Amino acid sequence: MTEASDATFDRLWSEHAAAVVRYARAHVLPDDVEDVVAETFVVAWRRLDEIPDLGLPWLLGVARGISANARRSRRRQGALNDRLMSLGETRVQNTPEDDWPLFHDGSTMAALRALPESDRELLTLLAWDGLSQEEAAEVLGCSRGALKVRLHRARRRFAQLTDVAHEVTHDRDPAPHLGGTQ
Template sequence: MGDSPDERFDRLWADHAAAVVRYARSRVLPDDVEDVVADTFTVAWRRLDEVPEFGLPWLLGVARGVAANARRSRRRQGALHDRLVSLADGTVEDDDAWPSLDDDSSTLAALRALSEADRELLTLLAWHGLTQDEAAQALGCSRGALKVRLHRARRRFAQLAGAARDIDQDRTPAPHRGGTP
């Protein structure tokens, strides 16, 4: 006899909630993480019959859409805030909604410079541990399309990482070699 819907949902939560939280943290502001996770699992509960046996790629696909909605909502709120401020006193405050990464490494600089789509694809595989098939499912594309996108994203990342490394090396003084300084 199969699990009841409650048992299946509880197992889905136990197996994948931490991964969905990690994904949400990488996609939205800290204030929005809980909402993204809650909305993702609400969709999972409503569509429990559609969730495959290994539900992580499916959940991350849902979380991707929920996170995109949260970012759009945040941008709309920011735009409204800016308009209200500018109407009130003629100035617009600079309210950067996206935290910057403190690390100045060439790898993170290259990752930041990638398009949102390339960054998401690479992080689904590298940081969130999905296979290519699972990433294709999460992104809603075929495996063939994913392979092409991945090849192009890796090439762009390598080019950006190389350029950032060159810039870093230009700023770093050459090591002293023998003799007096």
């Protein structure tokens, strides 16, 4: 590679490494974060000429695919461990399939965790990763119009879940929003 390539890669790293780390922390177990970040930047190095001017959406799209692979690998490892357990072997490591490392408690966090993965990812790309709708559409591989529809639906589902979680947390009758009396 050339000095220009080195400079381009250094710029990508300095400007976007922290965002890729945040993304990885939100989508994989802590043990996998460094691997996801490293693999993302290996792909960036190999495909440096293909990266658009706004590199962050492209990098997060790569990190998304690598994160999905890491989660699938964990699930397969968990399934293998379960099979070994059924054969009388000891469990190698605890890898619950439903573990999403960022959220542990709180009604808002519980509502976010209860959303489908695609809704969670969309909302966190916009709110936590600070992407525009156009950038998020690029990360998710969809059109801006499709993203707007998905976002509207995700926000509606999230609002419904937070309303229910808030009512349960505050021990109120959930009937008022269903047309009941208070």
